Amino acid sequence: MPTEMLYLVLIGIVVFLISGIRIVRPTQRGLIERLGKYSRFASPGFNWVVPVIEVIYILNVTEQMIEANPQEIITNDNLNAKVDAQVYFKIRPDEQSVKNAVYNVQNCQYQIVNLARTTLRNIIGTMTLKTANSERGRINSDLHAVLLRETESWGIQIVRTELKEIDPPKDVQETMNKVVKAENEKIAAIDFATATETVADGAKRAEIKKAEGIKQAKILAAEGEAEAIQLVNEAAEKFFVGNAQLLRRIEMVEAALRMNAKIVVPTGSDLVNVIGEMAGILPVKALDKK
Numbered sequence: 001m002p003t004e005m006l007y008l009v010l011i012g013i014v015v016f017l018i019s020g021i022r023i024v025r026p027t028q029r030g031l032i033e034r035l036g037k038y039s040r041f042a043s044p045g046f047n048w049v050v051p052v053i054e055v056i057y058i059l060n061v062t063e064q065m066i067e068a069n070p071q072e073i074i075t076n077d078n079l080n081a082k083v084d085a086q087v088y089f090k091i092r093p094d095e096q097s098v099k100n101a102v103y104n105v106q107n108c109q110y111q112i113v114n115l116a117r118t119t120l121r122n123i124i125g126t127m128t129l130k131t132a133n134s135e136r137g138r139i140n141s142d143l144h145a146v147l148l149r150e151t152e153s154w155g156i157q158i159v160r161t162e163l164k165e166i167d168p169p170k171d172v173q174e175t176m177n178k179v180v181k182a183e184n185e186k187i188a189a190i191d192f193a194t195a196t197e198t199v200a201d202g203a204k205r206a207e208i209k210k211a212e213g214i215k216q217a218k219i220l221a222a223e224g225e226a227e228a229i230q231l232v233n234e235a236a237e238k239f240f241v242g243n244a245q246l247l248r249r250i251e252m253v254e255a256a257l258r259m260n261a262k263i264v265v266p267t268g269s270d271l272v273n274v275i276g277e278m279a280g281i282l283p284v285k286a287l288d289k290k
Contacts, residue, residue: 020050029059030042034053042058057102059098060091061091066087067113069084073121075124076126089151092156098155099154112158116147119146119147123143129168145159
């Protein structure tokens with residue numbers, strides 16, 4: 001065999017070998033088919049397939065996100081809501097799951113999107129718009145559960161679902177905004193009324209305390225006056241017992257003196273002594289006549 005021919009054969013063999021080299025990354029898994037039939041599983045690293053006879057299908061096994069395209073859904077209260085969601089999934093890395101993802105479903109991403117859209121219509125269609133907006137967690141949970149159940153044989157794992165938006169029609173949104181505004185104004189008015197009532201209640205308590213203080217002061221003053229009167233009565237009873245008539249006379253003399261009236265008081269009477277003691281003088285004794 002000529003040398004040139006030998007070189008051509010060697011080059012052909014090298015090209016043949018090189019053309020069959022397949023490198024699978026750590027984030028990928030592969031299936032190798034030979035003449036249309038499953039042959040073996042391609043793990044990460046170096047893999048070689050027979051050119052022309054064998055074909056390798058490589059799949060990404062990392063987590064992926066797909067959009068469940070926005071759609072109009074009629075809610076239970078006959079309102080059209082624009083709903084959008086996201087689905088996060090990944091293909092399980094074991095051989096059987098990769099085979100299921102290739103052989104049990106034609107296009108798993110397309111199937112997941114349509115299944116998610118249909119499931120959302122079924123779930124939200126039984127809710128009012130207000131309920132759907134307030135129970136997004138429940139919608140996500142129900143959607144996730146349905147997708148898990150329906151894709152069990154696809155070799156994939158539904159990681160989570162996220163409801164992005166539930167937008168009502170524009171006129172309904174404006175009405176809802178007005179309702180929210182009215183509710184906020186109502187709450188603000190109630191808070192203001194409560195604050196005003198608290199201030200008024202504080203002022204009322206302050207006035208009550210003030211009135212109670214005035215009342216207590218008057219009571220104490222009255223008690224003081226009562227005690228003074230009692231002391232006067234006790235003194236009168238002590239020092240004027242049996243002298244009631246004399247006390248009456250003194251009162252008459254006091255009244256007459258106020259009116260500048262002239263009164264003749266007999267010498268030696270008790271009244272003279274009393275008046276003298278009150279004035280700080282002593283009666284003058286009469287001189288004996290010889």
